[in-house]
Amino acid sequence: MSTTELHQQVRERFGVETIDDRVVALGAAGALCLLVSAITFLIGSPFTALPFAGFLFTVAYGLYEYQAATAKALSFLATIGTGTILALITFYLLVEALPAIRLMGAEMFTSTSEPMWRTRGEEMYSLVPMMWGTLVTTVLAMLIAGPLGVAGALFISEIAPDAVREVVKPAVETLAGIPSIVYGFIGFTILNDYMMESLELPTSGSLVIVGLVVGLMSLPTVVSVAEDAIASVPESMKSGSLALGTTDWQTIKSITIPASFSGVSAAVLLGVGRAIGETMAATVILGHAQRLPDPLYDVFGNTETLTSLIASQYGVASGTHMSALFAAGVVLFVSVTVLSIGSQYIERRMKHQLQGES
Known part of the structure; x- marks a missing residue:
């Protein structure tokens, strides 16, 4: 994808008329920091705070220099984050419940014989x-x-x-x-x-x-x-x-x-x-x-x-x-x-x- 096409997609997504490479670089840096922070959190790394601090810094700088585009990007990110968290919760519940379901099968939801x-x-x-x-x-x-x-x-x-x-x-x-x-x-x-x-x-x-x-x-x-x-x-x-x-x-x-x-x-x-x-x-x-x-x-x-x-x-x-x-x-x-x-x-x-x- 060329830089021009990338700029066009960003303009359509976040509703800005003009955009330069600094906005794209700032958004990419913030997204990368947030992704690294999520990965380090999932693997239990003690360095989770470092990339998250980088994300907060990019957000603060973006709100200062490019307030409208940053606010819309954060709204879009919050929507994606909500769906992702819901998917992770669903996946985690199912994975943790599988051992008991394998042991009991359908009887877990149908058995009425004592002891239950x-x-x-x-x-x-x-x-x-x-x-x-x-x-x-x-x-x-x-x-x-x-x-x-x-x-x-x-x-x-x-x-x-x-x-x-x-x-x-x-x-x-x-x-x-x-x-x-x-x-x-x-x-x-x-x-x-x-x-x-x-x-x-x-x-x-x-x-x-x-x-x-x-x-x-x-x-x-x-x-x-x-x-x-x-x-x-x-x-x-x-x-x-x-x-x-x-x-x-x-x-x-x-x-x-x-x-x-x-x-x-x-x-x-x-x-x-x-x-x-x-x-x-x-x-x-x-x-x-x-x-x-x-x-x-x-x-x-x-x-x-x-x-x-x-x-x-x-x-x-x-x-x-x-x-x-x-x-x-x-x-x-x-x-x-x-x-x-x-x-x-x-x-x-x-x-x-x-x-x-x-």
Whole structure:
């Protein structure tokens, strides 16, 4: 590739009209320093800081001399870096999980025979109880966070007076900042004791308590994101509906909710992701029994979730045991990925319907 062609590609990529060899050399030097820094970090070299310091120097000099081109290059680099990090995490999870998957095969995800989890002697690693526990707690959490979150978002955005909105909205957002260990401790000391005393549960901790606590934790996320989606509906659409003689509730039901459905769906799916990935609350509340409830639909039973399994056992795990925990991480990773793809599909579908496309 000639220098002229290289300059043309750089101009097209970073949107600059003129460019000289110094810009190209500076960009090449920064990229080389960053690449060397990444390689030395991966191989565990003690000299990782040296090439990274060179990268920082080139960035600082570029921002001083060629601010626009450097800023756009950094944005492009951040995008590439995000994709690369995601790919590396995926690769690392799969590689670390392979020993356990080779040992157990499909039984890791299908076996329901006892014992389902044994780390010594004849090892047995079945993720079925943990997958079931994660599913049940997520469903219970979203039965709480979904309807209440959407209702709260509608109240804040469409119904509440300004004075009430200015108090309620910051309060809801503050709830999202409370550490999950606090929710878990409250659930363990208050809800757990209440359940054991009132319902005479035989064991400490149950799926319904985790579902309730995680649902309350997910509620601020659903309310905040759904409220932003509802507030983004054009005022002209709502005013036009009211001008035709509809009531406020009819406008909310027939105009506001359908128009913001993609954003509301994204809010609920974000809440689902929060529920699936919640660790500390489940770890504190559950009794860590790696078995299925009996009967299976017993939400007052005590089992395990994927996140609580990893959090409670990684400190003593090694060998195949550690690999099985990585396999649990793979299941979580795949679940969140499916949710992300699903949310994007719903958003595209709703945009097509709202725009009158088939």
